[in-house]
Amino acid sequence: MSRPKVLVTQRFFPEALDLLRQFAEVEGGVAETPLPREELLAAIGDKDGLLTLLVNRIDREIIDRARKLKIIANCAVGYDNIDVAYCREKGILVTNTPGVLTEATADLTWALILAVARRIPQADRFTREGRFQGWALDLFLGQEIAGQKLGIIGLGRIGQAVARRALGFGLQIFYYDPNRLSEEKEKELQVTYLPLDDLLKTADIITLHASLNPSTYHLINREKLALMKKTAILINVARGPIVDEVALAEALKNGQIWGAGLDVYEREPEIEKALLSLDNVVLLPHIGSATRKTRLEMAMTAVRNLIQGLSGQRPDNLVW
Ligand code: DGY
Numbered sequence: 001m002s003r004p005k006v007l008v009t010q011r012f013f014p015e016a017l018d019l020l021r022q023f024a025e026v027e028g029g030v031a032e033t034p035l036p037r038e039e040l041l042a043a044i045g046d047k048d049g050l051l052t053l054l055v056n057r058i059d060r061e062i063i064d065r066a067r068k069l070k071i072i073a074n075c076a077v078g079y080d081n082i083d084v085a086y087c088r089e090k091g092i093l094v095t096n097t098p099g100v101l102t103e104a105t106a107d108l109t110w111a112l113i114l115a116v117a118r119r120i121p122q123a124d125r126f127t128r129e130g131r132f133q134g135w136a137l138d139l140f141l142g143q144e145i146a147g148q149k150l151g152i153i154g155l156g157r158i159g160q161a162v163a164r165r166a167l168g169f170g171l172q173i174f175y176y177d178p179n180r181l182s183e184e185k186e187k188e189l190q191v192t193y194l195p196l197d198d199l200l201k202t203a204d205i206i207t208l209h210a211s212l213n214p215s216t217y218h219l220i221n222r223e224k225l226a227l228m229k230k231t232a233i234l235i236n237v238a239r240g241p242i243v244d245e246v247a248l249a250e251a252l253k254n255g256q257i258w259g260a261g262l263d264v265y266e267r268e269p270e271i272e273k274a275l276l277s278l279d280n281v282v283l284l285p286h287i288g289s290a291t292r293k294t295r296l297e298m299a300m301t302a303v304r305n306l307i308q309g310l311s312g313q314r315p316d317n318l319v320w
Helices: 014-021 037-046 060-065 084-090 102-117 120-128 157-168 183-189 196-202 222-227 245-253 292-310
Strands: 005-008 025-028 049-052 071-074 093-095 149-153 172-176 191-193 205-208 233-236 259-262 281-283
Touching: 005 014, 005 037, 014 025, 014 292, 037 060, 049 292, 060 084, 071 292, 084 093, 093 292, 102 120, 102 157, 102 205, 102 233, 102 259, 102 281, 102 292, 149 157, 149 196, 157 172, 157 183, 172 196, 183 191, 196 222, 222 245, 245 259
Parallel strands: 005 025, 005 049, 049 071, 071 093, 149 172, 149 205, 172 191, 205 233, 233 259, 259 281
Antiparallel strands: none
16 A cells, blocks of 8 residues: 655654654655745645644645645644634644643743843843943843733633743732633632733733634734733733734834733734834744754654544544
């Protein structure tokens, strides 16, 4: 029997490709940049499996070209890059990589909170530029973390890991999630539920961990930013389009909120120009899960899902 054919859209870890090669004929997986759309369209026709990264937009046009495709394994927990409803209609399995990136992403959320609150990138630049003239009482005054109110939007796996760390930093924790946790779970995590607008008015630090879907698109818009405190810090490590970036840049510029930390953007890798010139925002290149251990686990998980799907088993991380 011939082996299944799998297309990998960009450079992948050799360990994960080796595992995949034990089971399938593998095409791609070495190029540094994502497979151009035209090449993806040309190559997908005879493939049984597709291994994607979140930068690959898998829409109807691509799915319609995929005559034999059984499974798309996305190497990410988010899967808003794939038209899952259409895949489902066509009987194509879609998988993601939840769980393995929880701790790394929660760590990065805290790295951003601290970087914004204590103005660490600005202070680093200042020091390198040779501008440090000696200790001064008012040099780089930031915000104290202990005793602040943290507002977590989206209390899933990552939101909960952020909450656990917040206890160590001495914060009071509030959350909003359309699916409220059980009383027992709220007690265990020491979190208090608030409706979205109340949370935005109450919190000193707001972190976003929701998935991107029509109900979360521009969830943080001009109107919601206006509810936040002038001293508020907003952190987005989820998906860029959850925040209206133009409105955020205005709010940061006008001092309507104090600062922001972003790991994700509306039109990655493009970044809203107005943000680039602001000093009260810390910008990272979508590295929430970027530890070697986590990224390798994501890659291995994606490959295992793919192999399961191609062998007729139900993959561990099916999203529909
Ligand atoms: C994801 O997995 O969805 C992150 O954005 C990248 O790790």
